[in-house]
Amino acid sequence: MKLLFEFIVFPGFVFTAVFGMLVSWIDRKVTARIQWRQGPPFLQPYYDFQKLLIKETTIPETANTFTFLLSPLVAIISTTIVSLILWKTIFNPQSLFVGDLIVVIYLLAITPIAVILGASSSGNPIASLAASREMKLFMSYELPFILSIIVPIIKLHTIRLGDIILYQQTSGMVINSISGIIAFAVFLIAIQAKLGLVPFDMAEAETEIAGGVFIEYSGMPLALHKLNRIMLLFIIPIFAIILFLGGMYPLYIGLLKYLVILVIIILIRNTNPRVRIDQAIKFFWRSCMILSVLALILAMIGK
C-alpha cells in the first residue's frame, strides 16, 4: 500500500507530473522572454494536457493498435520509476539497493525505445523516418552519456546513488575536478538529445517532418507522450545534480543548482539551430566521445 502510494502520488507520478508542468512552464516562459514574447500563463501546461485528454483518440488503420497504445504507457511508467528511485535516494540515501544507478540508466533508455516502437507501429512513412532518426540519435548519444556517468562511479567507487550523494558530501562534489567538469559538460549535451530539444530535436522537427514520431498520435496517448517529455525535463536535471553536484541538500542550494542546470538547457535550446542527423552522429561520436574518454582517463589517474 505504501509502495503504491509512493508510486502514484509522492514522489511518483502525480508529484513528478505537477512539478514537470511547473518546470515546463518555466522553460516556456524563459524561452518566450528570450524571444521577446509574452509567454504562456502559469497554468498553460496543465491546460494543454487537459485539452488533449478530452480530445478524440484516433488510431490509424495501418497501425498495430496494441503496440501503438502501449508505447506512451511504457514510457511514462519507466519515467515514473526513475523519479521514484531518485527522490527516495535524495530523501533517504541509505534506503535503496546496490546498483540502482544501473537501473536508472536502463529505465531512462526505455523512453526513446518506447517512442521508436510507437512511431514505427503507426505505419506512417514520416513516422518511420522519424523513428529511424530517433534510433540513430539514441545510439549516438547513449555512449557518451553512459561514459560521462562512469566518471563519478570511478571517482567514488560505488554504483549506488545514495552512496554517490553521501561520498560527495564528505569528499566534495565530482564537478570540483577537471574530469568532473568535462563529464558534466558531455552529460549536459547528451541530455539535450535525450530530452529531444533543439539542436537535437530532429526526430520531431515540425518544419521538416511535421512532428515526426508523434505525427499519428492524438488525444490521450499524445497527452501521455507529452507528459512523459515534461516529466523527463523535471527529472534529468535532478539526476545530474545527484551525479555531479552532490545532491539536493540543503534544499535552497539544491534548488539553485537545479535552476542553473535548467537555464543552461533552455539557453542551449534557444541559441542553436537544429542540426542534421548525420551531423549529430558525427558530433556525438567524435567530439563528445573523445571528451568523455578523456574525462574517464583523467578520473582513473585521479584528476
Place this chain on the structure above:
Amino acid sequence: MTDKNKKRTIIPIGPYHPLQEEAEFFKLYVEGEKVVDMDIEIGYMHRGIEKLSESMHYDQSAFLVERICGICSNSHPFAYVNAVEDLAGFEISIRAKYIRSVIGELERLHSHLLWLGLAGHFIGYNTVWMWSWKYRELVNDIFEFITGNRQHYGMMKIGGVRRDIENKDIPQIEKMCDNLIPVLNMFKGAVMDDPVIHARTKNVGILPKNVAIDYCVVGPTARASGIDIDVRRDDPYAAYNLVDWKVIVGKNGDVFDKAAIRILEMFESIKIIRGCLNGLKKEPEGNFDLKVKEIPVGEGIGRHEAPRGEVFHYVKSDKTNRPARHKIRAPSYVNIASNKYAVIGQTISDAALILAAVDPCYCCTERVTVIDKRKNKILMNGFDLIKLSQEKTEKLRKKHA
C-alpha cells in the same frame, strides 16, 4: 538491390504542412534520408487575378494586384503602373520617382527580414525567427508613418503616387532608418558568424551558375548563383539610376549565399532610401501626381525588382477604361522550379531548408489546373493550356484588327 523503385518512399511536403504558410505540394521521393526525386504540384490557390483585372478599371487594378501577395504587396502594383505608363508613354515627376523607390526598398527590407525569420524557424532556430520579426516591426512603423498602413500601402498610382512624403517628415524617416542599421549589423553577425548555421547552410542546395541560367531564375536566387542581374540597374525605372548603390552578387549558390545576399542587400536598400530622401529634399513639394484621365490604345510592359526577383506585368489596352489583357509573371514561378535541381541528392532536413531558401511566394506562383473532381484526374496538361491561350490571343487579335 533488385528493384530500385521498391526502396523509394514518398515524403509529402504539403499541400498543408508546417513548413508552408500557403498550400503547395512538394512530393519528395526518398531513399532513407536522401531525396532522389521531386515533383512540384501547384494550383491549390489559383484566384484568377488576371481575369479579374480585365473586369476592373485601371485604377482599381492597382489595388487588385496589390492583393496578389501579402508580403511583397507593393511589387505588383509597382510593375503594373510601370506597364501602364510604358503603354501610355507617361513621364512621372522626379518626386514621385523618389517616393516610389523609397516604398520599394522599404518593402525589400521588411520582406528580407521576414524571410530571415522564417529561415531561422525552418532550421529550428526560433530565437532568430522571433527577433527578426520583432525588428521587422520597425520597418512597418516607417511604413505606417509614411503611408498610414503597415502592410498594404496603396501607394502606387498610374501617373505618380497616392500620397506625398512631406519635407518636414524626412528627418524623422531618416532617424528611423538609422535605427535599423545596428539591427542589421546584429543579424549579419548572428547569421554569418554562427558555426552551427554554417554547418547547416554551407554547400547545401547548390544551384550552379549554368543550371541557374537554364532555369531562368531571378532575384537573390540568381545573384547567389553568381548571375549578375538586377532590373533596378539593368533597366532603370523610378529613381534607381538617380542614387548610388550596388548589386550584391554571390558565387556558390548555396543556402548560405542566399541568406548572405539578402542580408547585404538590406544595407544597400537603406543606402537607396537615404539617397532618395536626400533627393526629395531638393524637389518641390506637392508635385507627385500627373492626374491621369485617359489611357490610350496600346500595349506595355512593366518590370520591378521585387524582393524575390523580377516581377513582370504586361498590359494591353483597347479604348475602354479597362485592361483588355493583363498578364503577370511573378518571380517565384521560375525560382520554385529550380528547387527540383537543388533538392536532389540532399537529405530531407536540407530539402526543407532548400525549398524555403528561394523565398517562395505560392500565391504569386499559382497557375490554373483543370481537374475532374470525381476521378481526381488532371484533364488538361501544359500543351492543352498553351493551345487554349493561343486561341484566345487569336480571338483578341481578330477583335482588335
